[in-house]
Amino acid sequence: xxxxxxxxxxxxxxxxxxxxxxxxxxxxxxxxxxxxxxxxxxxxxxxxxxxxxxxxxxxxxxxxxxxxxxxxxxxxxxxxxxxxxxxxxxxxxxxxxxxxxxxxxxxxxxxxxxxxxxxxxxxxxxxxxxxxxxxxxxxxxxxxxxxxxxxxxxxxxxxxxxxxxxxxxxxxxxxxxxxxxxxxxxxxxxxxxxxxxxxxxxxxxxxxxxxxxxxxxxxxxxxxxxxxxxxxxxxxxxxxxxxxxxxxxxxxxxxxxxxxxxxxxxxxxxxxxxxxxxxxxxxxxxxxxxxxxxxxxxxxxxxxxxxxxxxxxxxxxxxxxxxxxxxxxxxxxxxxxxxxxxxxxx
Amino acid sequence: xxxxxxxxxxxxxxxxxxxxxxxxxxxxxxxxxxxxxxxxxxxxxxxxxxxxxxxxxxxxxxxxxxxxxxxxxxxxxxxxxxxxxxxxxxxxxxxxxxxxxxxxxxxxxxxxxxxxxxxxxxxxxxxxxxxxxxxxxxxxxxxxxxxxxxxxxxxxxxxxxxxxxxxxxxxxxxxxxxxxxxxxxxxxxxxxxxxxxxxxxxxxxxxxxx
Numbered sequence: 001x002x003x004x005x006x007x008x009x010x011x012x013x014x015x016x017x018x019x020x021x022x023x024x025x026x027x028x029x030x031x032x033x034x035x036x037x038x039x040x041x042x043x044x045x046x047x048x049x050x051x052x053x054x055x056x057x058x059x060x061x062x063x064x065x066x067x068x069x070x071x072x073x074x075x076x077x078x079x080x081x082x083x084x085x086x087x088x089x090x091x092x093x094x095x096x097x098x099x100x101x102x103x104x105x106x107x108x109x110x111x112x113x114x115x116x117x118x119x120x121x122x123x124x125x126x127x128x129x130x131x132x133x134x135x136x137x138x139x140x141x142x143x144x145x146x147x148x149x150x151x152x153x154x155x156x157x158x159x160x161x162x163x164x165x166x167x168x169x170x171x172x173x174x175x176x177x178x179x180x181x182x183x184x185x186x187x188x189x190x191x192x193x194x195x196x197x198x199x200x201x202x203x204x205x206x207x208x209x210x211x212x213x214x215x216x217x218x219x220x221x222x223x224x225x226x227x228x229x230x231x232x233x234x235x236x237x238x239x240x241x242x243x244x245x246x247x248x249x250x251x252x253x254x255x256x257x258x259x260x261x262x263x264x265x266x267x268x269x270x271x272x273x274x275x276x277x278x279x280x281x282x283x284x285x286x287x288x289x290x291x292x293x294x295x296x297x298x299x300x301x302x303x304x305x306x307x308x309x310x311x312x313x314x315x316x317x318x319x320x321x322x323x324x325x326x327x328x329x330x331x332x333x334x335x336x337x338x339x340x341x342x343x344x345x346x
Numbered sequence: 347x348x349x350x351x352x353x354x355x356x357x358x359x360x361x362x363x364x365x366x367x368x369x370x371x372x373x374x375x376x377x378x379x380x381x382x383x384x385x386x387x388x389x390x391x392x393x394x395x396x397x398x399x400x401x402x403x404x405x406x407x408x409x410x411x412x413x414x415x416x417x418x419x420x421x422x423x424x425x426x427x428x429x430x431x432x433x434x435x436x437x438x439x440x441x442x443x444x445x446x447x448x449x450x451x452x453x454x455x456x457x458x459x460x461x462x463x464x465x466x467x468x469x470x471x472x473x474x475x476x477x478x479x480x481x482x483x484x485x486x487x488x489x490x491x492x493x494x495x496x497x498x499x500x501x502x503x504x505x506x507x508x509x510x511x512x513x514x515x516x517x518x519x520x521x522x523x524x525x526x527x528x529x530x531x532x533x534x535x536x537x538x539x540x541x542x543x544x545x546x547x548x549x550x551x552x553x554x555x556x
Contacts, residue, residue: 031496086445086470162448166405167412212524213448215403246524291495291525296533327495327525 006065022342023065028325030071035328052134069132069145080122098161136198147194151204153223155183188233203241210246252277267323285319306341349385356389359409361416368417378424390459394544411455432463436487439467444497452543460547473507492523502534518553
């Protein structure tokens with residue numbers, strides 16, 4: 001088979017067609033890129049181009065088949081709605097607190113009509129858009145740009161505080177639904193903005209919808225419908241991916257049924273079962289343990305584990321990737337072994 | 347008195363029922379420590395078991411904990427009058443630069459449900475804070491949580507700080523969090539790693555007796 005470009009490879013795997021080799025991508029990777037570059041995450045985002053050049057340099061070095069446009073800041077847009085942001089020296093920005101303190105009073109007052117202008121007025125969101133534009137300019141049509149932003153369910157949990165949000169779903173379901181409706185619009189608006197600035201693939205991440213936190217019943221009642229609504233609100237995107245951290249094997253069939261193109265599953269998911277449940281209608285990407293051999297093992301161990309996953313996929317639609325965001329300390333040589341395993345998979 | 351009904355009320359997460367049963371048991375002259383151990387703690391043990399087996403999830407645990415706490419608040423003054431002490435003191439926190447708290451909160455709740463007095467240091471906790479709280483409260487258990495691969499390595503620094511201060515053998519140090527493993531816990535010299543909140547509470551009790 002002739003050598004494919006990154007885009008051709010991704011198009012083929014998502015269409016269930018044969019590929020010249022297993023595609024490879026990172027899930028985010030921003031914290032790792034900053035550390036490997038020898039700078040802090042804060043410095044990366046503070047660069048004139050929002051870190052675009054550095055991100056493209058490393059993803060080109062690793063020959064990843066897609067590039068993360070706003071790596072590691074998936075809940076940061078909520079800063080525009082009052083969630084304080086704490087940026088670690090090494091790790092990625094994380095929300096340091098909730099936006100809502102009196103759920104009963106504040107949720108009914110959330111105003112969907114001002115979401116876009118509120119986002120655009122936020123400095124961090126502007127940085128994200130700048131980075132996205134910068135990457136698009138550098139990458140052009142060589143690779144797809146993927147935008148990783150929190151899914152509506154996770155955004156709701158961040159705005160209210162996860163524990164309070166869970167209790168809200170039990171005690172005040174109508175208010176919880178109202179909050180999710182609002183965050184669905186926020187998530188959609190961020191994705192609209194990313195698309196306008198060069199992003200090609202919508203990639204909502206839903207860590208709070210993990211099978212380690214909520215039951216499949218609760219997932220289908222709350223998180224899945226919100227994700228489906230989000231997908232409907234983003235017709236401009238050719239591809240719509242999804243990520244759930246931790247044990248999310250039970251989610252595969254549900255995601256397949258709402259038309260997700262690729263599901264990034266974590267290491268705790270049995271890959272063979274996930275691929276079976278995807279039925280060739282949805283690609284699976286993952287699911288190297290980012291805190292296992294990838295972080296602490298030797299390159300040959302990483303290669304063996306990656307090769308094992310490619311063999312498990314056995315030609316089914318599969319993209320090799322870490323199961324979740326990589327640790328900042330992951331050795332470069334280990335990450336390179338992922339690409340080598342893909343290249344040797346021909 | 348049979349405490350089955352109380353245990354079931356905890357499993358159902360019914361704070362109202364727990365409150366009624368505990369109040370009625372006290373009125374009938376039942377010892378508060380017995381209501382605590384046979385009702386509330388055993389009820390939470392069952393909740394923990396179901397959680398460990400993936401039969402229930404975090405929301406169900408949270409409503410059970412809320413019900414348990416309602417009962418505990420009623421019992422507290424009675425326990426104090428009878429000078430009943432907690433089984434031990436545990437200091438818990440999410441390590442420096444990590445602001446995730448739900449896992450840490452769940453472990454704290456399960457520890458309380460097992461009879462511990464819990465000193466919750468919150469999130470973004472430094473080695474110095476862990477050490478000073480352990481000393482101040484004479485804690486026998488120190489629990490550290492991390493959700494990020496970028497922050498888990500700080501756990502080793504905390505353990506080193508306890509060693510440098512000569513306080514390491516005064517406490518048992520437990521670690522937990524999504525990216526952690528037993529291998530990692532062994533490498534950094536922790537005394538225990540558990541994969542979920544219920545197992546953490548059980549293991550903490552065992553460590554007290556080691």
